[in-house]
Amino acid sequence: MILTVTPNPSLDRTYEVPSLDRGAVLRATRDRVDPGGKGVNVSRAVAAARVLTTAVLPLGGAPGALIAELLGAQGVDVTAVTVAGQTRSNVTLVEPDGTVTKINAPGPELTAEESALLLETVRTTADAPAWIAACGSLPRGLPPEWYADLVARAREAGAKVALDTSGTALTAALAARPDLIKPNASELAQAVGRPLVTLGEVARAAQELRSRGAGAVLASLGADGQLLVSAEGTFHGTAPVAVVRSDIGAGDASLAGFLIAGGTGPEALVSALAHGAAAVQLSGSAMPVPADLRPEAVHVTENPPLDLPLSAPAAP
Template sequence: MILTLTLNPSLDRTIEVGSLTRGAVIRAGAAHLDPGGKGVNVSRALLANQVRSCAVIPYGGDEGRRLIGLLSAAGLDMITVPVAGSTRSNISLTESDGTVTKINEPGTALSPSELDTIADAVLGAAHSADWVVASGSLPPEVPADVYARLCRRFADAGINVAIDTSRPALLAALAAGPALVKPNREELAEATGIPIATLGDAIGAARKLCAMGARAVLASLGRDGAVLVEGGAEEQVWFGESFVAEPRSTVGAGDAMLAGFLAAGARGEEALAEALAWATAAVALPGSRMPHPRDINRDLVRLSPPDPNLPLRPGADSGASPI
């Protein structure tokens, strides 16, 4: 079972437009409202593919109740924790070429007692979990080491922890020795101070994260695919890419990638290929929809020996085809 924690969930509204022009009146082609938050998306992707998961979700206000209602209607197994503040709403504007402009609210602050209640909920359910996924941004006023503290407690209990976050929260979590971290290209550069212009740069930065405490790094490179570095005495490095003929939205694609990786055993090239297949399927879907088995085409994935000289395209995290 895979347990996910989302401290800053959201309602995600995605609006599809032909092109985005500042100051203009633009007619939307379509609009979608989906539950959001990185851990929520991981659980949704696992649910869509019949992999057992449970999501721990703090919620508050009308938006929070609507979020929980949508997830309940979808049949998601979850542990809900009511909080005093209101759940945030996010807006994504998706253009026809796959470019996504996101407007994310900061979320609501969580009090120390609310954090304790959430932590107790996670720890109470973690005994039956193979993995705990702690992911997403932190709400205002939440300490940057919150994921690190949880990671140490899970690791002491022999539970694998995957971290998908950024900035100080990622750096703090690395010191706690997570089994896996999943940065994107921008987060990889930010955490290591290494500009990512080539595949070799990405591999070098991933190796640095392993040296900082992660046992493995799954780095998504947007249009240029993904790289997996498993650290330790017998280091392994794999690279893969895929192609999306008609990209619709990159919102949640990284979460689908992490879900596919964990569902496939979270090790080696087979897990990397599955991660890319799930992410590719997500990019071809509207809004933050998570792929079902019928959406996933593994034939689109290509694994190859990593060429450190391979240039990565500018703006590869924008999510245009291929991923």
């Protein structure tokens, strides 16, 4: 069982439009509503793979109630912490060439009592899960150290923790020693305070974060694939993608694939890449099912050429 924690969930409305013209009336060719937030998406992808998952999240108002309903329909067990504020709604516009424009609302401000209750709910809900995936931005009212507190409590209870966040929330949590972190190239560059231009620079940045407390680093590099740096070694992988329809939630699907496959080693990296590649070929933030996956097309190399330049260098 994989338990996910999403401190700032959302109701995501996605519209596919012929083009994005400022000041015009845009007529969508397709639309969908999904429960959103990085941890929520991980649970959705885990459930799509027919693996047990529980999503712990603060919910408030009509959007929160709809999120719980939609997740239940997708096979996700929901443990909700009721909050006074209304859960945010986000809007995404997708153009035919795959260009995505997102409008993310800030979300409610959680009180100190709601923050403490969320942490306590994670502790009481965790019944020997294989992994706890703590994901996404922190809502207003939660300090940057909130994830560090969660990681420390989970590790004391003997649970493994995967953390997918950025900025001060990420760097503050490193000392609590999360078992896995999943930054993208920009988030990794920000964490080490320098630009990343080659695969070798990404690998050295990942090793630096490991020296600061992370057990393993799974770095998403966009078109350049993913790089896994752990005690087992350094592995780089790529997966072919025919057409990119939407990259919303693709990184979350990738993390789900990694954890489903055990959360360690090149086999898990293959699963992560297969899930991510399948997700970007689906509309909105739809999560792939087993029939969408092509693990046989994934290519993974141990000790890859570190002088390989990134197609999109990352700046801090």
